[in-house]
Amino acid sequence: MAYITKRGSSYSVRYTYQDEHGKSCDKWERFPTKEEAVKRQKQIEHELATGNFLIPSTVTVAEFLMDWLPKQCSKHKWAPKTYQSNLALIQNLIIPYIGEMQMQKLRPYHIEALYDPLSKTPCGQYVGGKRRDLSPKQQKRTLSGTTLHEVHQLLHNSFLLAVEWGILIKSPVPVEAPKKTTQERSIWEVEEMRAALDSMEDPILHLAVHLTLVGALREGEVAGLTPEDIDFDAANGMGTFTVNRSMQRVQKDTLAQVDKGCILRIFPDKLEGSKTSLILKGTKTEASCRTIFMTAALREELKQWLERLKQEEALDPERYRNSGMLLRLPNGLAVEPVLIRKKFLKWQDAHPEFPRIVFHGLRHSSATY
Known part of the structure; x- marks a missing residue:
């Protein structure tokens, strides 16, 4: 009563x-x-x-989402990058705007009102939940519609669970989500691929690009290859290589939260006190595991590359740190995806005659042709 x-x-x-x-x-x-x-x-x-009484609660959006995140990560066995991505959305694009509001006082117009300032927010305005001072040039690049769509989807999924948990009677997230940004990705034509590859003198970059153009690999997949993935005798001597791992650099805090089942290896730190770790994990999905036929040119390059690795190790075996990966630095350490990306950007700066694309665009070029 x-x-x-x-x-x-x-x-x-x-x-x-x-x-x-x-x-x-x-x-x-x-x-x-x-x-x-x-x-x-x-x-x-x-x-x-x-029995429909809503128990009064003063829990805020920030408190709820930071409680929801690890529970969902554990339940769905998120990969490290998935956890990091969702944490970044919460810390940088939700909490700074509506984090202090009580869940039970949220209404659909509060969520609708969130999207307008987000659409005008520069990329990287918040990092780790802390506001940064950006240069005038940095302030011109604002969040995309795709990022706003991701925020909407996270709120939609999490607030549905808030209803199940008895915190809300009904989700305040509007039905209609912000539209994703549609942007056509630039690719190279066949002759541009060949000419670009011929102009690359850096052996690491050349092999990484060659593998990508033949097999439509992601950066992490290229870096995740090992010599054991190569079979020169397969396919009647044509040769194949198998893709079933991916290399990533992730926050150590993230590793403490995620299920370790998908992580195959954690590489030793290069720098003392590093806050990130280089890891080797299974590929993104089962469909991502695949065996790819070599071309004659790639087969020859891989044979020369493996011979090069033996020679580099023989030069100074005591100091050589064999990472076991296919792509290695002269000292044996693994080549990270970010290094491949940097080498590709440096090559593009030196060769403006080629249409400028991101490294991932090579994968789309390969898949198209």
């Missing part, structure tokens, strides 16, 4: 409910008029009678 009591010029509705732990609690809600108090009294009595 709920009771109405007049206090001065206002009216209070008093009722008793059981919290999530089954403890009996008293609650007072104040209203300026008797009509509002009576309306609320009837609503409370109906909700209590039908």
Whole structure:
């Protein structure tokens, strides 16, 4: 039952409910008029009678999402990058704007109002939840519609769970999501691929690009290859290489949160006190595991590359640190995806005659032709 009591010029509705732990609690809600108090009294009595009463909660959006994140990560066995991506969305694009609001006070117009300032927010304005000072040039590049769509999807999924947990009666996230940004990715034509490859003198970059153009590999997949993935005798001597791993650099804090089942190897730190780790993990999906036929040119280059690795190790075996990877630095350490990307950008700066594309664009060029 709920009771109405007049206090001065206002009216209070008093009722008793059981919290999530089954403890009996008293609650007072104040209203300026008797009509509002009576309306609320009837609503409370109906909700209590039908079992639809929403237990009062002061939990904020920030508190809820930071509780939701590790639970979902554990439940769905997220990969490190998936956890990092969702954490970044929460810390940098949600908490700074609506993090302090109470979940039960959120309405659809609050979420709709979030998208407008986000669409004008420069990329990298917040990192780790902390606001950064950006240069005028950096401020010109704002968040894309695709990023806003990802924020919407995260809120949609998490707030549906808030309903299941009894924090909300209904999700305040609007049905319609911000539209994704559609941008056609630039690719090279066949002759451009051949000419570009011929102009690359860096042996690491040349092999990485060659592998990508033949097999439509991602950067992490190129860096994740090992000599054991190569079979020169397969396919009647044509040769094949197998893709079933990917290399990534992730935050150490992330590794403490995710399931280690997908992680095949954690490489030793190069620098003392590093906050990130280089890891080798299984490919993104089962469909990403594949065996690719070599071309005659790639087969020959791989044979020469493996011979080169033996020679480099023989030069100074005591200092050589054999990472076991196919792509290695002269000292034996693994070549990270970011180094491949940097080498490709440096080559592009030196060869403006070729259409400028991102390294991932090589994969799309390969898949197209």
